[in-house]
Amino acid sequence: MNHPEILLKLSCPDRVGLLAEVTGFCAARSLNLLEAHQFTDNEAGWFFTRLRLQPVGGFAGMETLREDLASCASKLEAEWTLRERTTRPRAAILVSREGHCLADLLWRWRSGDLDMDLVGVIGNHRDLEPVARREGVPFVHLPMEPGDRAAAFAAIKRQLNEWRTEVAVLARFMQIVPPDLCARWAGRMINIHHSFLPAFAGAQPYRQAHQRGVKLIGATCHYVTAELDAGPIIDQEVTRVEHFHSMPDLVRLGQDCERLALFRGLRYHLEERVFVHGERTVVFRD
């Protein structure tokens, strides 16, 4: 029986010979290198690599590999993740009333283009319940009362834990996430903002764009941090607009940017292509 592919992601302070060392480490453990991405940030003095590996005859198994890697990484002061490709991340989607992003994600997930186990959808309104249910995806309604947002977010936290969620996707969730949740989910909570950040952060970006009279609108997929719309950017998309485009036109055109940027950003995250380093990301795109 074939062993599944392995994804290894590792980043650490730069020094001479790192890639040789890491690839040598793999070769010595019967891991055939299918694909290697490497980047050295010279300014920051930091090294990033992502390896796609195929175990071959003589491979000692994931546990041994994990132990060996832990010991090797500790010497390099490296952060790393290691997983078999078949162990797909458990993802939850949070929504409000607008369904274009949710519907798009569901379709792409069904088509096999999002390598995740979709554990459920949380909505602060019931509008999108049928969209989730008709795909056989659990929908949990957790209303967001203006007076009791703390309780609502506590319920969300519980639900995410209950599902053993590994990545949370805010698909036009439209709620400001409290700082403790941001901290708890750092690097694992992905948002789509409907402007090309840092332009038009905050509320009603299409209205802001219309008033400013820009000739391009866009969308930004980023990790959520405590500072609103300021987290590390994973992907962005733009489209051209003109004077004759009304606010509803901007919304319609922007939605295609949102869907694409969110899909791509989430896909990169799921495929272990994204590193967060300070306020920026390294993304080994495909």
Next chain:
Amino acid sequence: MNHPEILLKLSCPDRVGLLAEVTGFCAARSLNLLEAHQFTDNEAGWFFTRLRLQPVGGFAGMETLREDLASCASKLEAEWTLRERTTRPRAAILVSREGHCLADLLWRWRSGDLDMDLVGVIGNHRDLEPVARREGVPFVHLPMEPGDRAAAFAAIKRQLNEWRTEVAVLARFMQIVPPDLCARWAGRMINIHHSFLPAFAGAQPYRQAHQRGVKLIGATCHYVTAELDAGPIIDQEVTRVEHFHSMPDLVRLGQDCERLALFRGLRYHLEERVFVHGERTVVFRD
């Protein structure tokens, strides 16, 4: 002998039958309509039109036309411009040390893609003098001493006047234009800013973009107003960037955006395709 084409630009408060009235006005004066652009801003209640016209037998001449139009426009409370296409606007270019925009504009002007009389180049440094001179274009060096910017801008004003300049192009001029000059040249002074505004206004936009970790950089062509980088936008251009792009890479990639956005914005202005309305523009692109 053929009479040259005529460009008519007119904007006024909207009301029923405006386009019929304007096109009827032209038809009654032996002006064949070659091209018509029309836009009604319903929110603002404003009407914009641009007509490209060919005088035919029976045309009474520009002076008569101008008088008739003035009287008609006054009833409509319209702003308008009228010119024969062969009467090309007199343009001056202001530069500092970076020549990529200047070189590009010169080449496109030589190729016949910019319908202007290039009266001269003003530089606050001498670096680009050879670039202008080898094309036979006058170059005037007006240094910008930190202590005496007022005198420098007075000299610029005099030079622009002496050349009877109709449009001033800031091709990476890198100096903040004083408010009185902005007011005097409102709607006739065009700048290229090296970011997709409103993101990264002000100094060192590529550095700001690099620090923020955006995945798109761009350039914005806009009319200069007293508020820095906040004037009405004529055109914008973006390009995708990735984590491995260093600051010099961003500069190199951004320069292509700058050249394209400035060229297109200036071209639209020269061809009477741009209306400024409040903080926004109407641009009948080609």
Next chain:
Amino acid sequence: MNHPEILLKLSCPDRVGLLAEVTGFCAARSLNLLEAHQFTDNEAGWFFTRLRLQPVGGFAGMETLREDLASCASKLEAEWTLRERTTRPRAAILVSREGHCLADLLWRWRSGDLDMDLVGVIGNHRDLEPVARREGVPFVHLPMEPGDRAAAFAAIKRQLNEWRTEVAVLARFMQIVPPDLCARWAGRMINIHHSFLPAFAGAQPYRQAHQRGVKLIGATCHYVTAELDAGPIIDQEVTRVEHFHSMPDLVRLGQDCERLALFRGLRYHLEERVFVHGERTVVFRD
């Protein structure tokens, strides 16, 4: 009670004063001009206009307007269409097994971005029946037996007629339409081809693209004609690809092009923005 907006599309041999004549015609019939598009193809000597009109007090009604217009158009040797915007075209979608285009059209139609009455979906396989039915859209299975394509297309023709279909959309239908059906539906049958035509016409365009090693792939929305993939093009979309993109990657990336190009092309058609003139189209985009 307000009369609905009216869309008027007209094309005819060019001559002096046409736009003035047409807009004057409307003004004289209590039709306020909301939007006017005009284009003159000087090479072909042909005039195209699209007017969006609002009837005001004194409007004599659609029947009178239609009669007056017919008489006016006959003098101009014009082709024209006239309809109230609320009378939405009746559209049918033809599919095979791949659902990305169908799902996208259904979502956009539900969102109100496609101004059509969706009368039903015809599939030569049953795969997409659930996708249509869950939106409450009738699905008719008309299998395409290799030996008896004539019968299958006769059944399709009957079904389209029974539904009183006005526009037929081939959303990855993957069948070559017989010439008589092409002729019967000229200018009303819209296809999406998964390449940027004229490159890679015919079968397996993604495979062709992969073999040729192109750095861009795309999709083309066009009217169906008897010559395969050679009909008038309404819209095209492309995306960048690289050497590391496998065939399945091309399919995935190309599907986003297909969805966008088909949606936009169909939208333009439904909003009476498209004129076919010989082998080319005039498209007044929004």
Next chain:
Amino acid sequence: MNHPEILLKLSCPDRVGLLAEVTGFCAARSLNLLEAHQFTDNEAGWFFTRLRLQPVGGFAGMETLREDLASCASKLEAEWTLRERTTRPRAAILVSREGHCLADLLWRWRSGDLDMDLVGVIGNHRDLEPVARREGVPFVHLPMEPGDRAAAFAAIKRQLNEWRTEVAVLARFMQIVPPDLCARWAGRMINIHHSFLPAFAGAQPYRQAHQRGVKLIGATCHYVTAELDAGPIIDQEVTRVEHFHSMPDLVRLGQDCERLALFRGLRYHLEERVFVHGERTVVFRD
């Protein structure tokens, strides 16, 4: 004194452990890895890598490195190139009458964005002589008489040899290169074709595009082979066009595509980022 950076390009049949072997080879020879690109074409079973290396203390020099690499590569059945980054390729540009590509390349070369020694320009007309000369670049006029193309190409061959040219750039040269010259310069002669190939190969692509009524035009940078416009593609660029764009408009818009695609393709070649493999290329873009 610092040793300059080294660029190593290597491709060979794939097998387990190749990247580890190659990076280990470098580490053992005091070469610090600055950047690594790797790609495995699984279909073709071929491995491609490009390494940017910095010699550190203990480096034995280029000659020793070259010998060691030759012996290592021979075992791998690899093709490879090795050079110090400061040893810039010697490039010649061939032109006819249209200067937009030449002017652009000259400007970018002057700006330091093309890492080549520009040995001279060959023109079959004298039109662009001043454009080359004012940059201090030798211009050689080798006219192309219809009756004696063989003699003309013999003269071109002699001139390229005399200049010890390493890469020949056809910047709208507009002449069909004879097969023997194509073979002699395989992988080292770069052309810009003014369409997105394979659409509109051959003569007058803008005219073909206009007649077909496409909504996108483009340009393709490719290596020259004996079959016209069919060589391996390095880069492509497209731009949107509409019905109102005349032939001269297409030419103007297309020229920006040509300049960008040719610049990028040439840049990738000069920086040893391009591998030709059969009819396709692997391009490690930056």
